[in-house]
Amino acid sequence: MQVAYSYHRFSKPKQATKDKLWKQYQEAQKYAKANGLVLDESLSFQDIGVSAYRSANLEVGRLGEFLEAIRAGCIEKGSYLLIESLDRLSRDAPRKALRTLEEICDEGITVVTLIDNQEYTADRLDRDPAAFLISLVIFLRANEESKTKSARSRAAYANKLERAARGEKVIVASKLPAWLKFEGDEIVIDQEKVKSIKLIYNLADLGLRPLSIARALNLQKIPTMRGGRYWRGEAVRLILTKPSTIGVFLSYYRHKAAGSNPEKNFISIKDYYPRVISQRKWKRVQAKIKRSKLKPESCEVIKCRKIRNIFGRIARCPNCGDAMTAYNLGPSLEGLTPHRRYLTCSGATIASGCKRVRVEYAPVEKTFLELGPDMMHNHLAEYVQSKIHNRYNIISAQIKEITRIAGKNELDRGRLNHNLRRLFDRVVINYGSMMLEFEWSCGGRTGLPINESTHISRIGAFIPGQSAGNHIAHQVPPKKP
DSSP states (O other): OOEEEEEEEESSGGGOOHHHHHHHHHHHHHHHHHTTOEEOGGGOEEEETOOOTTSHHHHTSHHHHHHHHHHTTSSOTTOEEEESOHHHHOOSOHHHHHHHHHHHHHTTOEEEETTTTEEEOHHHHHHOHHHHHHHHHHHHHHHHHHHHHHHHHHHHHHHHHHHHHTTOOOOOOSOOOTTEEEETTEEEEOHHHHHHHHHHHHHHHTTOOHHHHHHHHHHTTOOOSSSOSSOOHHHHHHHHHOGGGGTOEEEEEEEOOTTSOOEEEEEEETTSSOOOSOHHHHHHHHHHHHHTTOOOOOHHHHHHSOOOOTTTTTEEOTTTOOBEEEEEEOOOTTSOSOOEEEEEEHHHHTTSSSOOEEEEHHHHHHHHHHHHHHHHHHHHHHHHHTTOOTTHHHHHHHHHHHHHHHTSSSOOHHHHHHHHHHHEEEEEEETTTTEEEEEETTSOEEEEEOOTTOOEEEEOOOOTTOOGGGSOEEEOOOOOO
């Protein structure tokens, strides 16, 4: 019997109400039952809060995962994809949207629009000009609607910015800096939080760097701005580099002239916010930031940065559950400690109370590359035996891709990390039991023993202004599993 899969997409989370989701689910069930199909409920794909205007649902959403599963052979040819209408599939330029539909149909999948019970296959698109034109017109209309909404939103925002720049009392953005709040139509200061802002600037004025300031705030148990557990160096960096503390509102809007690409028009509005830091102190701190090269990195720099930690964003500390981050430790002055790369608890580096232990990175990576593929395939076999195999095909394809990347001579750590984050929720670097503990996104836990010769050391007590590499370290003997 042929299998059907459903796909739901909403541009904003608030649109995805239970009633709307339930209605789409019922329509998919009704169609499957009427046409003798089995609706695979475990593989129903949802993109909540993901736009299809510029194919975001294809690039980072579940629709892209569906296409990968088709190409990997995890979803059989002859299956059905049930969607509310074609504009749920894509709102990109008609040519690109039609290409997405064609790619799915060319893989032997029948796309069904439940709003009008139309079936789109590769054969029908080739032989029936009306079906081809109907789909093209629907994509054209959806794209025009998205363009119109986008243009209206940009124009409304630009109008607010220009009015505020002229001195009119206008609320441009509903989100305020953390130390400010609304009282009616007025923006007022949260006095308790401003005390923290002033303390941060005082410490920066004394020459402390953001990470050292974050440690000092955590040691004093000063509450964070937005309710987080601990202060982070990046949060302090943003407070020190954004001019909202001296009342300046910075923003931009895109303006597109005829026959040209959109241009960013930057606007700086003085005295939009209440000032909490004096101009003189702001200038002094900015001068020190400039000398210490603490400028915020652009998105382009972050995207282009080479990934060197295959467990980035999923590695966790066994004690506090915070992220384990990688850093390079240069050789000691005495030459006793060679240049090595380590993993350490990010919470411990900001004085969260966790033990400051560092684990050598190279043996951890080597352990996974050598033993990981067998461990993953064994877990997949147990997954099937336990009869919880709804997502078996997709998980199998992900494991094959990870095994392929890990087996290459030149390791692509960025691509490997991307696939590991899809397969695992967490990887606990358990230096106490000398185990790598994997928590699967599909459920279950597995482990791998880390090489006992792995260098593990405990870093000394925190001294404000001192970096992690300058602490005196002593060897912690590893525990046998």
